[in-house]
Amino acid sequence: MNKKFIRIPMQEQDPAARNRNFTEVPYGYTADEAKAEAARCIQCKKPLCVNGCPVNVKIPEFIGLIASGDFAAAARKIKETNALPAICGRVCPQEEQCEALCVLGKKGDAVAIGNLERFAADWEREKGVVELPDKKAANGKKIAIAGSGPAGLTCAGELVKNGFDVTIFEALHEAGGVLVYGIPEFRLPKQIVKEEIEYLESLGVKIVKNFVVGKTATVDDLFNEEKFDAVFIGSGAGLPSFMKIPGENSIGVYSANEYLTRSNLMRAFVENPSTPIMKGKRVVTVGGGNVAMDSARTALRLGAEKSMIVYRRGNAEMPARKAEIHHAQEEDIEFHLLCNPVEIIADDNGAVSEIKCVRMELGEPDERGRRRPVVIEGSEFFIDCDVVIIAIGNSPNPLISETTSGLDVSKKGTIAADESDGRTSKKFVYAGGDIVTGAATVILAMGAGKAAANSIMQDLV
Numbered sequence: 001m002n003k004k005f006i007r008i009p010m011q012e013q014d015p016a017a018r019n020r021n022f023t024e025v026p027y028g029y030t031a032d033e034a035k036a037e038a039a040r041c042i043q044c045k046k047p048l049c050v051n052g053c054p055v056n057v058k059i060p061e062f063i064g065l066i067a068s069g070d071f072a073a074a075a076r077k078i079k080e081t082n083a084l085p086a087i088c089g090r091v092c093p094q095e096e097q098c099e100a101l102c103v104l105g106k107k108g109d110a111v112a113i114g115n116l117e118r119f120a121a122d123w124e125r126e127k128g129v130v131e132l133p134d135k136k137a138a139n140g141k142k143i144a145i146a147g148s149g150p151a152g153l154t155c156a157g158e159l160v161k162n163g164f165d166v167t168i169f170e171a172l173h174e175a176g177g178v179l180v181y182g183i184p185e186f187r188l189p190k191q192i193v194k195e196e197i198e199y200l201e202s203l204g205v206k207i208v209k210n211f212v213v214g215k216t217a218t219v220d221d222l223f224n225e226e227k228f229d230a231v232f233i234g235s236g237a238g239l240p241s242f243m244k245i246p247g248e249n250s251i252g253v254y255s256a257n258e259y260l261t262r263s264n265l266m267r268a269f270v271e272n273p274s275t276p277i278m279k280g281k282r283v284v285t286v287g288g289g290n291v292a293m294d295s296a297r298t299a300l301r302l303g304a305e306k307s308m309i310v311y312r313r314g315n316a317e318m319p320a321r322k323a324e325i326h327h328a329q330e331e332d333i334e335f336h337l338l339c340n341p342v343e344i345i346a347d348d349n350g351a352v353s354e355i356k357c358v359r360m361e362l363g364e365p366d367e368r369g370r371r372r373p374v375v376i377e378g379s380e381f382f383i384d385c386d387v388v389i390i391a392i393g394n395s396p397n398p399l400i401s402e403t404t405s406g407l408d409v410s411k412k413g414t415i416a417a418d419e420s421d422g423r424t425s426k427k428f429v430y431a432g433g434d435i436v437t438g439a440a441t442v443i444l445a446m447g448a449g450k451a452a453a454n455s456i457m458q459d460l461v
Contacts, residue, residue, distance in 0.1 A: 005108020054447025083157030089118025149177020151234030151433030247344030280387030422452025
């Protein structure tokens with residue numbers, strides 16, 4: 001095949017070594033590799049890739065700058081529309097968005113847009129040449145943002161550049177939301193998140209930590225007492241879902257949310273950690289999404305002799321990114337597909353000893369078009385384990401919606417907002433990201449934050 005249709009691979013840690021450390025798996029492109037990959041872009045006159053990006057990064061333009069060797073300009077070009085490029089380059093599902101629309105992908109490999117975005121952002125940061133963009137004059141409008149995850153950070157970045165006085169209120173003791181508590185170090189180093197947030201602070205964004213909107217102060221308090229002109233709610237979906245099967249209260253059963261928070265935010269993987277975590281010898285993770293892959297791979301790095309995934313559908317139906325599934329398979333994670341737990345069995349001390357599962361087969365499609373898993377009668381079997389991690393999704397915490405007058409919610413408990421502009425039923429209250437859609441991707445949350453920022457600018461200026 002013509003080299004034009006073959007992407008430059010990104011070098012990675014050897015699976016046999018990385019499955020016992022928390023160092024980032026891919027090494028990133030060298031300058032020569034980045035230029036070679038960027039040279040594959042054919043600079044379409046009507047670049048469909050831009051249409052596939054929720055924050056409308058000027059993709060051909062920044063790739064052209066990389067190809068010419070002007071890496072600093074490439075980073076600045078990305079930041080015109082994306083405040084968190086080093087993060088997006090690592091965790092966004094480009095294969096389903098910008099890269100899915102790349103013309104080269106019709107005959108071979110799409111241009112590695114995500115890898116190139118990561119390269120430009122990393123180069124700028126590592127060389128110490130980060131430049132602050134021009135800001136509009138202060139307009140006197142104060143904006144409060146609930147949550148410092150990708151939606152809140154993006155909204156803040158857009159507004160502060162346009163002259164708004166922006167304060168983010170974060171419930172935890174560290175800013176970053178799911179970027180710091182949910183995504184493991186080996187996929188997204190926390191130093192990178194820290195530096196991306198410090199960049200926004202250098203633009204003028206203020207961050208108040210240990211402040212729970214809905215408890216420390218309500219949304220109405222922010223308007224009436226703190227005199228904010230608008231509030232954006234980007235508090236995410238941090239309420240874990242459980243299977244509601246017998247034994248789920250046994251010692252050694254975690255929600256993926258708690259398990260990953262202990263490891264990532266509280267750094268339970270370091271020597272003499274400040275927070276305990278049951279490391280387990282035989283760990284079962286239930287689910288097939290990115291969070292399940294993160295949990296199973298974390299368990300291995302915490303010392304599990306065997307880390308297993310139990311998922312009720314097949315490999316083709318797994319919602320996790322293909323790259324994450326591939327990495328898990330390379331690291332010898334054991335997959336039990338078309339299986340579903342029906343009971344967690346504990347020993348005499350109340351601790352997990354095994355999990356009872358049934359085998360499944362795929363039946364007719366459900367309301368979303370996915371084939372529904374059906375139990376095969378008489379197929380019960382058992383898996384020995386001492387830790388079970390439930391990674392079947394999260395839902396929004398109802399605290400903000402229950403303490404905010406005039407704010408409509410959906411039947412699923414999400415805040416009812418127009419996903420195209422972030423406007424809610426309450427005037428000058430906007431919402432976006434997982435609090436509106438339910439658990440989704442980082443880049444979709446960022447797109448929502450940007451859309452809400454545009455609405456705020458339209459409504460207040």
